[in-house]
Amino acid sequence: MDIDAATREQLQNWEKELNAQYQRICEHELSLDITRGKPSADQLHLSDGLDGILNGEYRAADGTDTRNYGxxxxxxxxxxxxxxxxxxxxxxxxxxxxxxxxxxxxxxxxxxxxxxxxxxxxxxxxxxxxxxxxxxxxxxxxxxxxxxxxxxxxxxxxxxxxxxxxxxxxxxxxxxxxxxxxxxxxxxxxxxxxxxxxxxxxxxxxxxxxxxxxxxxxxxxxxxxxxxxxxxxxxxxxxxxxxxxxxxxxxxxxxxxxxxxxxxxxxxxxxxxxxxxxxxxxxxxxxxxxxxxxxxxxxxEFTLLKEHMHKHAQILKPKFQCVLSHLEKAFKDSDLGEWENPLGGYFVSFNTRPGCAAAVVELAAQAGVKLTPAGATFPYGVDPEDRNIRIAPSFPPLDELDTAMSVFVLCVKLASVRKQLEML
Ligand SMILES: Cc1ncc(COP(=O)(O)O)c(C=O)c1O
The missing domain is CATH 3.40.640.10 (Type I PLP-dependent aspartate aminotransferase-like (Major domain))
Known part of the structure; x- marks a missing residue:
């Protein structure tokens, strides 16, 4: 999809097709959320061994009674x-x-x-x-x-x-x-x-x-x-x-x-x-x-912490891969968006074409996919170019994330085409 080179007629056809797909998705009444970077339940389970670990031994190695003040x-x-x-x-x-x-x-x-x-x-x-x-x-x-x-x-x-x-x-x-x-x-x-x-x-x-x-x-x-x-x-x-x-x-x-x-x-x-x-x-x-x-x-020991983080990574990696493969498939050879390939952390940052981020978030919300509000990644909630959207893949199960990302890429395409039509 080369939006800049497209004629009005071409853009109108795309809008019609994309909007039809979008309306079909809206009928599914989805309720998906890729807003905050929270660990998933699987990740939280990794630390359930904390519960009961003291087994009545409240004194620290230096003799401190941890139950008391100070x-x-x-x-x-x-x-x-x-x-x-x-x-x-x-x-x-x-x-x-x-x-x-x-x-x-x-x-x-x-x-x-x-x-x-x-x-x-x-x-x-x-x-x-x-x-x-x-x-x-x-x-x-x-x-x-x-x-x-x-x-x-x-x-x-x-x-x-x-x-x-x-x-x-x-x-x-x-x-x-x-x-x-x-x-x-x-x-x-x-x-x-x-x-x-x-x-x-x-x-x-x-x-x-x-x-x-x-x-x-x-x-x-x-x-x-x-x-x-x-x-x-x-x-x-x-x-x-x-x-x-x-x-x-x-x-x-x-x-x-x-x-x-x-x-x-x-x-x-x-x-x-x-x-x-x-x-x-x-x-x-x-x-x-x-x-x-x-x-x-x-x-x-610090090695235990390292091993623990490796287990987190095993859970998180397929989720990052899911987000990135959707973006690659949809936008690799287009100018509809830019993103980084993170090697860690909790987020994928996506930049739409200028002036489209708020519209994408709004379209996704109407289709039942909650995204971080456009502008949230800027002081005072104002993204001067209205471009940045933060995607947080960690919390939802993989199948929900996969659906949410399908909706996301569709909304990016639809918002981009509409914006271009508006500017002609
Ligand atoms: C950069 C950054 N700092 C701090 C926090 C929150 O840290 P805490 O839970 O320790 O308050 C987050 C949570 O998303 C974060 O992304």
């Missing part, structure tokens, strides 16, 4: 798990509750209200703002939006954020006090930042406002589908560049064990952790150490 930084054995995932020293890790997003919120709030490591609170700046590589993770943007922190779009490339743009923006605007990064299997593009990008990010601390922080959300650090993809270590790079204070890292076991009942980790320099702990102290007496101990026993 220990703001988390159990040492849980911090070790976080240190292994993020590849950082254990003294620089806090193990928290079940959500890294909560830790991110807390970390942004710390910068906003109190400032990090003796720097001015961000709220005292004229117009504090974060750089947001786009498309990106909607919940990062929601934190900034709620606190009234401005957001500046930066394009994502296949090696990470466009670093020329990042550096130019930071050099000219001292009110830029943060950047959101999902450095491995980025949400939603699946891109892993190149070593050069990591190095350039590590150097930003030299030119930015001293209160500037990189929010390094390594949510998919160990979520490789096949061979391990290497991400350069940002901590090492910042230490070498004498900018160790410029980065705060996050991870969690949300997509490792039970999504709603895992552990989250934050890692940073001792000065940053001191600022964070000051705020956390006012919020909590300490995390759920019983759950931390359950996880530490479940993954007594």
């Amino acid at each position: 220990g703001l930084e988390g159990l040492m054995c849980a911090r070790e798990l976080g240190a292994d995932i993020l590849q950082v020293p254990v003294e620089e890790v806090i193990a928290g509750g079940n959500s890294s997003l909560t830790l991110m919120y807390c970390a942004v709030l710390t910068g906003y209200l109190f400032g990090y490591a003796g720097n001015k609170p961000w709220k005292e700046l004229e117009a504090p703002k974060f750089l947001c590589p786009v498309p990106g993770y909607d919940r990062h943007f929601a934190i900034c939006e709620q606190l009234g922190i401005g957001m500046v779009n930066v394009p994502m490339t296949d090696s990470g954020p466009d670093m020329d743009a990042v550096e130019a923006l930071i050099e000219k605007d001292r009110d830029i006090i943060g950047i959101w990064c999902v450095p491995k299997f980025s949400n939603p593009t699946g891109v892993t930042y190149s070593a050069e990008t990591v190095e350039r990010l590590a150097q930003l601390g030299r030119i930015a406002n001293p209160g500037f922080r990189i929010f390094w959300d390594n949510a998919y650090a160990i979520h490789d589908l096949d061979n391990q993809v290497n991400l350069a270590n940002i901590r090492t790079a910042t230490v070498e560049n004498d900018t160790a204070d410029s980065v705060i890292q996050f991870a969690s076991t949300s997509k490792v064990t039970h999504a709603g009942a895992g552990l989250a980790f934050v890692s940073a320099s001792s000065d940053n952790l001191a600022s964070l702990k000051k705020q956390m102290q006012a919020m909590t007496i300490g995390p759920d150490k019983i759950n931390q101990l359950r996880h530490a026993r479940f993954f007594a």
